[in-house]
Amino acid sequence: MRKPITLKGETGTWEMVIGLEIHAQVNCKSKLFSGSATDFGASPNSQVSYVDAAMPGMLPVINNEAVNQAIKTGHALNAKINNISIFDRKNYFYPDLPQGYQISQFKSPIVGEGWIVIDLGKGETKKIGIERLHLEQDAGKLMHDQHPRLSFVDLNRSGIPLMEIVSMPDMRDWEEAGAYLRKLRSIVRYIGSCDGNMDQGSLRCDANISVRRPGEEFGTRCELKNINSVKFMMKAVEYEAYRQIEIIENGGEVKQETRLYDPNKNETRSMRSKEEAHDYRYFPDPDLLPLNISNERIEKYKNELPELPDQKRERFQKDFGLSFYDADVLTADRSYADFFEIVSKNRDTKFVANWIITNFFAMLNEVEKSVEESPVNAEQLGELFDLIKEGTISGRTAKEVFEEMFTKGGNAGDIVDAKGLKQISNTDELESMAKNIIEENTDQVSKFKNGNEKLFGWFVGQMMKSTGGTANPKVVNEILKKLLNK
Amino acid sequence: MTKISNLGVVDTLEGLNKKEFSSVEVIKEYLNLIENDSKLNAYIHFNAEKSLSSAKLSDERRSKNEALPLDGLPIAVKDIFCVNGEKTSACSKILENFIPNYESTVTSKLWKAGGIYIGKTSMDEFAMGSSNETSYFGSVVNPWSKEGDKLVPGGSSGGSASAVAAKLAPVALGTDTGGSIRQPASFCGTVGIKPTYGRCSRWGIIAFASSLDQAGPLTRSVRDSALVLENMAGFDNLDSTSVNIKVPKFTDACSKSIKGMKIGIPKEYKISGLSSEVENIWNDGIKWMEDAGAEIVEVTLPHTKYALPTYYIVAPAEASANLARYDGVKYGFRKENIQDLEDMYSSTRAEGFGEEVKRRILIGTYVLSAGYYDAYYLRAQKVRTKIVEDFNLAFNNCDAILTPTAPTGAFKIGEKNMDPITMYMNDIFTVPASLAGLPAMSIPSGLNSNGCPLGLQLIGKGFDEETLFSIGAAVENAANFQSI
Numbered sequence: 001m002r003k004p005i006t007l008k009g010e011t012g013t014w015e016m017v018i019g020l021e022i023h024a025q026v027n028c029k030s031k032l033f034s035g036s037a038t039d040f041g042a043s044p045n046s047q048v049s050y051v052d053a054a055m056p057g058m059l060p061v062i063n064n065e066a067v068n069q070a071i072k073t074g075h076a077l078n079a080k081i082n083n084i085s086i087f088d089r090k091n092y093f094y095p096d097l098p099q100g101y102q103i104s105q106f107k108s109p110i111v112g113e114g115w116i117v118i119d120l121g122k123g124e125t126k127k128i129g130i131e132r133l134h135l136e137q138d139a140g141k142l143m144h145d146q147h148p149r150l151s152f153v154d155l156n157r158s159g160i161p162l163m164e165i166v167s168m169p170d171m172r173d174w175e176e177a178g179a180y181l182r183k184l185r186s187i188v189r190y191i192g193s194c195d196g197n198m199d200q201g202s203l204r205c206d207a208n209i210s211v212r213r214p215g216e217e218f219g220t221r222c223e224l225k226n227i228n229s230v231k232f233m234m235k236a237v238e239y240e241a242y243r244q245i246e247i248i249e250n251g252g253e254v255k256q257e258t259r260l261y262d263p264n265k266n267e268t269r270s271m272r273s274k275e276e277a278h279d280y281r282y283f284p285d286p287d288l289l290p291l292n293i294s295n296e297r298i299e300k301y302k303n304e305l306p307e308l309p310d311q312k313r314e315r316f317q318k319d320f321g322l323s324f325y326d327a328d329v330l331t332a333d334r335s336y337a338d339f340f341e342i343v344s345k346n347r348d349t350k351f352v353a354n355w356i357i358t359n360f361f362a363m364l365n366e367v368e369k370s371v372e373e374s375p376v377n378a379e380q381l382g383e384l385f386d387l388i389k390e391g392t393i394s395g396r397t398a399k400e401v402f403e404e405m406f407t408k409g410g411n412a413g414d415i416v417d418a419k420g421l422k423q424i425s426n427t428d429e430l431e432s433m434a435k436n437i438i439e440e441n442t443d444q445v446s447k448f449k450n451g452n453e454k455l456f457g458w459f460v461g462q463m464m465k466s467t468g469g470t471a472n473p474k475v476v477n478e479i480l481k482k483l484l485n486k
Numbered sequence: 487m488t489k490i491s492n493l494g495v496v497d498t499l500e501g502l503n504k505k506e507f508s509s510v511e512v513i514k515e516y517l518n519l520i521e522n523d524s525k526l527n528a529y530i531h532f533n534a535e536k537s538l539s540s541a542k543l544s545d546e547r548r549s550k551n552e553a554l555p556l557d558g559l560p561i562a563v564k565d566i567f568c569v570n571g572e573k574t575s576a577c578s579k580i581l582e583n584f585i586p587n588y589e590s591t592v593t594s595k596l597w598k599a600g601g602i603y604i605g606k607t608s609m610d611e612f613a614m615g616s617s618n619e620t621s622y623f624g625s626v627v628n629p630w631s632k633e634g635d636k637l638v639p640g641g642s643s644g645g646s647a648s649a650v651a652a653k654l655a656p657v658a659l660g661t662d663t664g665g666s667i668r669q670p671a672s673f674c675g676t677v678g679i680k681p682t683y684g685r686c687s688r689w690g691i692i693a694f695a696s697s698l699d700q701a702g703p704l705t706r707s708v709r710d711s712a713l714v715l716e717n718m719a720g721f722d723n724l725d726s727t728s729v730n731i732k733v734p735k736f737t738d739a740c741s742k743s744i745k746g747m748k749i750g751i752p753k754e755y756k757i758s759g760l761s762s763e764v765e766n767i768w769n770d771g772i773k774w775m776e777d778a779g780a781e782i783v784e785v786t787l788p789h790t791k792y793a794l795p796t797y798y799i800v801a802p803a804e805a806s807a808n809l810a811r812y813d814g815v816k817y818g819f820r821k822e823n824i825q826d827l828e829d830m831y832s833s834t835r836a837e838g839f840g841e842e843v844k845r846r847i848l849i850g851t852y853v854l855s856a857g858y859y860d861a862y863y864l865r866a867q868k869v870r871t872k873i874v875e876d877f878n879l880a881f882n883n884c885d886a887i888l889t890p891t892a893p894t895g896a897f898k899i900g901e902k903n904m905d906p907i908t909m910y911m912n913d914i915f916t917v918p919a920s921l922a923g924l925p926a927m928s929i930p931s932g933l934n935s936n937g938c939p940l941g942l943q944l945i946g947k948g949f950d951e952e953t954l955f956s957i958g959a960a961v962e963n964a965a966n967f968q969s970i
Contacts, residue, residue: 050588054811056581057568057590057690059725089807091854093831100810153815281854283863286697286804288726 002124004172006214009245015214016241017221018177018207019131019169020233022184023162024073024194025138025202026066032137032161033060033103040200044143044154052159054098059287062087066161067291069193070110070135071301073163076187076308077130079114081298085134087288090280095153096140104164106282109134110291116187117310118179123324128180129168138162163194169208169218174234174241181205181230182332186309190334198229205233210254211244219244220254224261224268236261240268312337320349329357335371342378347385355385359399363406376405384412391425392416394473425472427479430463434479437462448484456480490515491653495559495710498656502548502558509541509548509558509602516560516604519654528639528649530565530623531573532605540602547600556717557600562649562658565606566613567593567701568690572603576692577621578611580812580819580838590690591722592659592701599717607645607658611840612809613666613694616912618644619903620842628674628896629970630938637896637938640670640912643704647674650704651970657705657714661691663698664797665892665916668928671704672891672941675930675967677711677958678704682949683923684729687722693808695801696727698920706969708929708958712736715951731949739952740959745779747957750884754790755915757893763934764890771888771931771942774964775957785880785887789872790918796873797917798910799853799866806850812838845906874922877945886953887945889915891928895938919945927954930967939967 007014031038034051051058074081086108089101111133117125140158144151165184171177185203188194196203205228210221224240227233239261244254258277259268284290307315309331316327316337330340330353344352360381364374384402387393393401393416404415416422424430437459438445448455463476490512493501501507517534537560544558568574568586575581589597597603610620617638618626626644628637629652639648643660647670650658660667662680671678679702686701693699703714716737721730751772756765772782814820814834821833839847853862880887892912902908919926925948928941942961946954 053816055588055817056574056576056584056586056692056811057588057688059689061724061726091807091810093810093813095813095815095827098811098816100813101807279856281807281851281856281859283803283807283854283859286695286727287693 002120002122005175007211007241007245010249013214014211014241014245016171016173016237017169017210017212017218018171018174018237020167020171020177020180021206021208022165022167022181023204023206024165024188024196026069026135026161026163027192027194028063028065028069028161030063030065031159032063032066032135034159036159038160040202042156044152044156046156048155048158052098052155054100060103060285062288062291063161066135067110067293068297068301069161070133070163071293071298072191072305073165073188073193074111074114074133075302075305076191076193077111077114077116077133077165079130079133080112081293082108082110082112083293083295083298084108085110085291085293087135087285087291088282089285090136090282092278092280094139095151096142096155096158098140098155098158102137102139103285103288104136104282105134108290110293116180116183118176118183119328120175120179126176128170128176131166131168133163133165136162136164174237177207177237178230178234181233183309186332186334190308191306201228204228207233207237207240209237209240209244211241211248219248220256222254222256222268223258225258225271226260228263232261232263235263235266236268239266243268309334320344320353322350322353326350326353326357329361333371339371339378343382343385345382347382347389352385356381359402363402374406375409376402380405380411387412387416391423391472393421393423396473397421397423397469420468421470423470423472424467425475427475430471430475431479431483433466434459434463434476434483437466438483445484456484459484491519493656494706495656495713496707498559499556503553509544510538512558513537513541513560513602513604516655520605523652523654526627526629526648526652526654527624528607528626528645528652528654529562529605530577530608530645533572533603536571537602537604540597544600544602554598554600556596556714559601559657560604560655561596561601561714562604562607562646562655563593564609564643564646564658564660566609566661566692566694567659568692569593569603569606572606574606574692575622576612577609577623578812578839578843579622580835581692581817582622582819584818586690588690591687591724592691592718594690595718595720596714601717604655607643607649609645610642610666611843612692612805613642613661613663613699614805614842614846615641616665616669616909617641617897617899617903618648618670619899620840621645622840625899627899628938630675630896632937636899638673638899640673640892640896642666642670643678644670646704647671647676647678650674650676650706653970657703657710659701659718660704661694661699661701662916662920663694663700663801664920665913667702667704668916668926668941668943669892669912671928672930672939672943673896675939675941675969676704676706677708677927677929677962678702679711679715679927679951679954679958680920680925681715681719681951682729682925684727685719685733685925685949685951687720687725687728689722689724695804696808697804698801708927708955708962709737709740711927712740712955729949734952736951736955739955742952742956743779744775744957744960747780747886747953748783748884749775749780749957750783750785750880750887752785752787752790752880752887752889754787755889757914760890760893761934763895764893764940767932767940767942768888768890770965771961774961775888777964778960780957780960783884785884787873787876787880787918789869789876792869793873793918793921794910794914796866796869797913797921798849799862800870800921802846802850803854803863803866804850806847806854809839809843809847814838842906870921873918877918877922877924881947885947886957888957889943889945891915891941891943895934895936895940915943919943924948925951925954927958929958929961929965931961931965932967
């Protein structure tokens with residue numbers, strides 16, 4: 001079994017205790033308590049209703065679509081959906097918070113305890129507890145770069161529905177924390193409750209971390225904010241763990257506080273201490289009735305839950321004969337799995353899996369595009385594989401054709417035709433070509449027959465050269481073997 | 487010919503329907519009275535052009551026999567309702583020049599029923615007060631004042647009560663959080679009803695305490711209130727706390743006999759400090775009920791004595807959050823020449839809010855803060871539940887409860903505003919029904935020795951305003967109260 005990473009300090013070994021709070025923007029058309037749109041990148045203050053701007057006399061009305069997404073997510077986290085939950089007001093002043101309070105859920109969240117299984121490589125897994133999931137509104141955004149003296153406020157984000165998903169302090173190193181964040185992102189993307197986009201801020205992460213001697217009680221924790229990628233989260237946790245160890249080993253005490261992670265300097269800085277922490281004065285929002293969710297509604301979304309990553313991975317292994325590794329990679333994201341399932345239908349699943357993982361993903365990585373953004377779609381890639389299967393092109397040519405499809409567009413068949421890449425598999429044609437080469441290179445032939453077997457490759461190369469690489473390598477091999485071994 | 491402004495809601499509409507006068511004539515008469523009123527300060531804004539053009543349209547509808555239920559009726563609006571294109575400030579400096587470009591659901595319903603906006607009436611700032619002395623636009627005077635002895639109209643809907651009593655409007659809208667319709671109605675000798683919480687939409691009404699605020703009419707007769715309430719009540723999907731229940735024809739209830747009804751008299755309302763004049767009126771009321779064939783039963787509301795402190799925890803707590811949006815960032819007043827963000831907030835709010843509003847924000851912030859929440863806010867919520875239970879039990883034995891509306895009649899301007907606790911005592915009889923969300927109505931029932939009106943309060947079961955209108959009409963009949 002995998003052992004969590006421990007840290008060596010001056011005085012011995014230290015263990016990390018990590019819990020994550022994820023803010024996931026709920027995938028739905030309108031805001032949590034108003035009808036405004038939630039599109040990303042709209043011009044400032046173009047998606048703001050009177051409710052979002054907290055005009056006098058405005059009242060919130062719950063968006064049931066957002067509630068349904070939270071129910072679905074709760075199910076995917078194996079969690080209890082509460083029949084009754086309550087919206088509270090979290091009071092604080094800031095110009096991006098027009099009401100002067102955020103509507104959130106404090107004492108009675110919509111989703112209670114649950115768990116997910118994270119993957120730690122080589123088939124190793126670990127169960128991580130979920131403490132709760134609650135719904136809340138997002139705040140707006142301050143813009144400080146528009147004017148030399150003034151700050152501007154963009155309220156487009158004001159009121160956008162968020163799910164705050166709080167884990168138990170069950171993670172013991174940054175690898176586990178990274179695996180948790182990746183898994184959670186994968187789950188919400190699978191069920192479509194959040195697009196999981198960390199660079200657009202639709203998924204944000206705060207990390208709570210403390211250190212302790214193995215087996216001892218939890219230490220004092222610090223909360224790390226401003227983490228916008230899995231990589232930075234892992235780095236932030238690592239930095240913070242070492243910082244805390246150093247303090248303790250030098251006889252100091254870790255102060256409970258909120259710290260800001262700076263990805264440029266890879267360090268965390270104090271933001272506010274426990275004493276400076278806001279008193280949010282939570283109380284039930286009297287503008288909203290308790291959220292009442294019937295058992296029927298809860299069951300409905302349980303039954304509609306799609307296949308989740310773990311189930312899909314098992315099915316890919318079982319039904320398609322894929323290795324754990326391949327199945328794991330292909331089910332890490334729903335878009336991968338969907339793509340794979342379309343391409344592999346009625347085709348050699350292992351071949352398709354291997355090709356997608358090694359060639360297709362490599363190409364996407366190179367241009368930093370997602371599967372959804374791929375210029376080559378699943379059908380097009382399938383056609384390319386059919387050309388290989390039919391012997392029209394070689395596997396090597398296929399890579400060349402794929403590059404062309406990917407960078408310039410077009411279908412595999414058209415590119416093969418246009419570039420004359422069609423593989424020569426005609427035995428007679430290739431055989432007469434081989435005979436010519438053998439006749440013209442008697443020296444090489446005798447060297448080969450005298451035991452220099454490496455020269456076989458030279459003959460293959462000559463064949464490829466004279467066909468512009470379109471000769472079917474398998475047929476060429478057979479013919480040359482036959483002729484040279486006569 | 488009768489003076490138009492002597493007519494109430496029902497009579498004005500009757501005159502209009504009989505073509506005795508046009509809506510334009512009605513509006514002109516009121517605008518003239520409002521413009522020339524130099525004594526009361528009941529109105530803070532009016533818009534003659536808007537009112538007259540609405541009146542013209544109303545007359546056109548009537549000429550085509552397409553008159554709506556309230557067609558041509560002038561309606562004064564408490565400055566807490568957002569009226570499209572009209573300054574709406576809740577009588578606070580912080581919203582002094584705020585003009586909404588949306589219309590509250592309640593006023594919108596009334597305009598759709600043919601009602602005509604006649605002006606904005608003054609109120610205690612953000613509805614916080616019982617004397618209308620906290621209005622940024624100055625005190626309002628009770629029309630029952632004697633020369634040189636200016637009396638308060640009550641509050642917070644003081645401008646509305648004063649305007650209706652002085653016949654500067656046949657009806658004015660108010661809101662009631664802890665008595666803000668009923669107490670000024672009592673002080674000014676008008677009828678005022680706070681309907682059941684959830685009966686009228688709160689959308690577009692500037693919030694004071696969201697779990698208590700309700701809109702209602704102030705008029706000079708019970709039937710007038712019934713007719714207006716019929717046209718302003720109803721479910722609104724923009725207000726999650728409004729209740730989807732049919733609105734009965736309240737006017738029908740006004741002529742229903744109360745014979746055999748049980749009227750509860752809560753012994754806990756016989757507080758020490760209740761003036762003998764108020765007690766006498768209460769006894770008169772009991773006798774009128776018996777004369778009308780109702781049965782008087784004693785009921786007990788044992789948690790009444792906790793209602794006032796409970797109210798003064800719950801309402802400020804909610805207000806402290808509701809008023810956080812007035813921060814100088816988006817609209818309304820913002821202090822100039824500020825140093826930084828902190829300074830912008832504190833200077834804007836220090837100068838934009840009046841003393842009573844600041845007092846309640848501080849109380850509300852305190853009772854919600856860490857370490858005090860359980861002792862104050864949470865406990866108050868528990869007591870609130872007890873008060874609800876008290877009423878539920880009492881209503882097992884009676885159809886409605888009769889009490890005085892306020893412990894005294896109108897007092898002098900400046901008499902009580904130095905001592906907030908004395909001022910809060912005005913609400914002692916009105917806050918229990920507010921906390922329980924029950925409908926309650928004040929009916930003018932007599933005069934005290936100063937010649938000032940005193941009202942009796944009826945508290946009904948949830949969503950049973952009809953019984954209040956039936957009993958209210960009986961009280962009105964027996965009291966034979968004469969308007970100014």
